[in-house]
Amino acid sequence: MADQLREEVLRGDYSDPGDFPTESVLCKKYEVSRYTVREALRKLASEGLISRKRGSGTVVQPATARAGALHQPLSNVGEILQYARDTTISFEKMEPQTIPAKIAEQIGTRHKRKWFVFHGKRRKAGRKRPIAVTVAWVNPDLADAVKQIDVGGATLFGQIEEYGKVTVSRVTQDIQAISASKHFAKDLGLEKGDPILRILRCYFDENDRMFEISASYHPGDRFAYSMHIEVD
Amino acid sequence: MADQLREEVLRGDYSDPGDFPTESVLCKKYEVSRYTVREALRKLASEGLISRKRGSGTVVQPATARAGALHQPLSNVGEILQYARDTTISFEKMEPQTIPAKIAEQIGTRHKRKWFVFHGKRRKAGRKRPIAVTVAWVNPDLADAVKQIDVGGATLFGQIEEYGKVTVSRVTQDIQAISASKHFAKDLGLEKGDPILRILRCYFDENDRMFEISASYHPGDRFAYSMHIEVD
DNA sequence: GATCACAATATGTCCAGACAACAAATACAG
DNA sequence: CTGTATTTGTTGTCTGGACATATTGTGATC
Numbered sequence: 001m002a003d004q005l006r007e008e009v010l011r012g013d014y015s016d017p018g019d020f021p022t023e024s025v026l027c028k029k030y031e032v033s034r035y036t037v038r039e040a041l042r043k044l045a046s047e048g049l050i051s052r053k054r055g056s057g058t059v060v061q062p063a064t065a066r067a068g069a070l071h072q073p074l075s076n077v078g079e080i081l082q083y084a085r086d087t088t089i090s091f092e093k094m095e096p097q098t099i100p101a102k103i104a105e106q107i108g109t110r111h112k113r114k115w116f117v118f119h120g121k122r123r124k125a126g127r128k129r130p131i132a133v134t135v136a137w138v139n140p141d142l143a144d145a146v147k148q149i150d151v152g153g154a155t156l157f158g159q160i161e162e163y164g165k166v167t168v169s170r171v172t173q174d175i176q177a178i179s180a181s182k183h184f185a186k187d188l189g190l191e192k193g194d195p196i197l198r199i200l201r202c203y204f205d206e207n208d209r210m211f212e213i214s215a216s217y218h219p220g221d222r223f224a225y226s227m228h229i230e231v232d
Numbered sequence: 233m234a235d236q237l238r239e240e241v242l243r244g245d246y247s248d249p250g251d252f253p254t255e256s257v258l259c260k261k262y263e264v265s266r267y268t269v270r271e272a273l274r275k276l277a278s279e280g281l282i283s284r285k286r287g288s289g290t291v292v293q294p295a296t297a298r299a300g301a302l303h304q305p306l307s308n309v310g311e312i313l314q315y316a317r318d319t320t321i322s323f324e325k326m327e328p329q330t331i332p333a334k335i336a337e338q339i340g341t342r343h344k345r346k347w348f349v350f351h352g353k354r355r356k357a358g359r360k361r362p363i364a365v366t367v368a369w370v371n372p373d374l375a376d377a378v379k380q381i382d383v384g385g386a387t388l389f390g391q392i393e394e395y396g397k398v399t400v401s402r403v404t405q406d407i408q409a410i411s412a413s414k415h416f417a418k419d420l421g422l423e424k425g426d427p428i429l430r431i432l433r434c435y436f437d438e439n440d441r442m443f444e445i446s447a448s449y450h451p452g453d454r455f456a457y458s459m460h461i462e463v464d
Numbered sequence: 465g466a467t468c469a470c471a472a473t474a475t476g477t478c479c480a481g482a483c484a485a486c487a488a489a490t491a492c493a494g
Numbered sequence: 495c496t497g498t499a500t501t502t503g504t505t506g507t508c509t510g511g512a513c514a515t516a517t518t519g520t521g522a523t524c
Contacts, residue, residue: 022474033509038475054475055516106456177409177429177452195427195452197409220409220427224338254504265479270505286505287486 001030002040009049009060020050020058091120091134091156093149099137103215106174107202113140115213118156121187122216129189131223134216142166142211157203160212166205174200175225178217188219195220233262234272241281241292252282252290323352323366323388325381331369335447338406339434347371347445348378350388353419354448361421363455366448374398374443389435392444398437406432407457410449420451427452 014020021029026037041058044050052058096114098104104111115137121130136156138146145164149156161167180194188196196217203212218225246252253261258269273290276282284290328346330336336343347369353362368388370378377396381388393399412426420428428449435444450457 024474033511035508035510039507052475053517055473055518057474057517175407175429175457176455177427177450179427179452193425195409195411197407197429218409220411223408225407256504265481267478267480271477284505285487287503288488289504 001032001036002043005040005044006047006049009044014060017059018057020060022057090123091118091136091151093117093151094119096140099213103200103213106200107172107213109210115140116142116146120156130187132216132218133184133187134214136212136214139209139211141209157212157214164211166209166211168203169206169208170204172202172204176200177220184217188217190219197223197225199225233264233268234275237272237276238279238281241276246292249291250289252292254289322355323350323368323383325350325383328372331445335432335445338432339404339445341442345372348374352388362419364448364450365416365419366446368444368446371441371443373441389444389446396443398443400435401438401440402436404434404436406430408432409452416449420449422451429455429457431457 008014023034023037023041026040027034030037041050041052045052049061050058051061094117096116098114099109099111116139118134118136118138120134120136122132122134123130138160142160142164145160148163149159176198178196178198180188180190180192180196182192184190184196185192185194190196197220198215198217200215201213202210203214205211240246255266255269255273258273259266262269273282273284277284281293282290283293326349328348330346331341331343348371350366350368350370352366352368354364354366355362370392374392374396377392380395381391408430410428410430412420412422412424412428414424416422416428417424417426422428429452430447430449432447433445434442435446437443
């Protein structure tokens, strides 16, 4: 039910204020109890699609005209995963290595084994310069899955989830401003020393095993990480 | 009920796995229905304090030993507001000014009026150098509240909320890496051009009025913005 | 025409109970 | 002793109802 409503909302069916059906209407339409309706609406609300107000009703949240092309809105878990899944970076497989000390220290891990390494570049359609470069490490436990990975195929994250039969259950994320090394500066079309936004993510599965680490580097002048938070 | 449970959890009452009471036990203890218990637990779970698993039970989430002293964990709304409320920066009132073009453009506002301006520095106890500098703009609508503000007193945000009789209902947040200007470099003890993490927040009240904007600047090498996200 | 009281309507909170899905402990057969 | 069913206990989903609380429109009154 939430899925169907989400589609309708995204299609713009209830874009006019006052169009969105009330709980009792949805109860009748789907022939379910009010509890079920409210659970579905709660889900949509947590995704930021609708906003509800006692006494007044439910309205679809405007798309807030996020004009900034390089603005990456990540207001909730759904979006952050969507982003990780959808991102169409071109990547290549590198030699396995241990997690670099700098990163291991920051996330407080103590893995000694060699992880699989992938380097990726994300581009906007038609542009030559990448708008971000990414380095991803994959847990050596997933060796079988990594063997099946098609570097030219779908997204890295998606393939890991599929072949490795893991689903992400939590994510930690560290955001830091760093200075461009010569190497990154070249890739991103910057000068050495220019500010770069580094987003370091650790993906954990249901058993709290860290199965992937990804670090993406974005040029500071062209990129902002933006989020939207509802209170209560 | 959620408040009481939160206190107990933070006090460490249920730190051993298996200690946390089951739903039916809480029903009896508080003499409420299971619905009420589940709502309270849902709240605690959304704050990241507990984790629940079908068939198995509820366990208190470990404090994850975030050793990094300058690590600022902000995993949910509660924490971000707590941070804004608790932060003990020393600030001073400046001349009213319009929102700088750079910032107005980024957040897509078009206010022409002059907002109240405050400059603040946050320090760690005993240290001389600030670990962050903040600039805050307050909506001119709140002139009466601003008059009452005691610069030497409690936190700026808290006083605005109290005197202005506004409560925050949503927050937008932009994080970007920028290059230190001469001015900021001096304040933060950096060199000109060093990377700085800028966190730009807009606070909205129930009526969707933007009543405060704050921009804080953190040295890139000593600060990471870290968050933790649960899926479903 | 403006104002105020009231009713209709919407979501928020709560109850008591039922079954489903999953995990862990237990009993049992080999 | 081991491996497999079975039972028990826990959270997830759902029903159908009730009242609380906030908003909005209506209508009477001035």
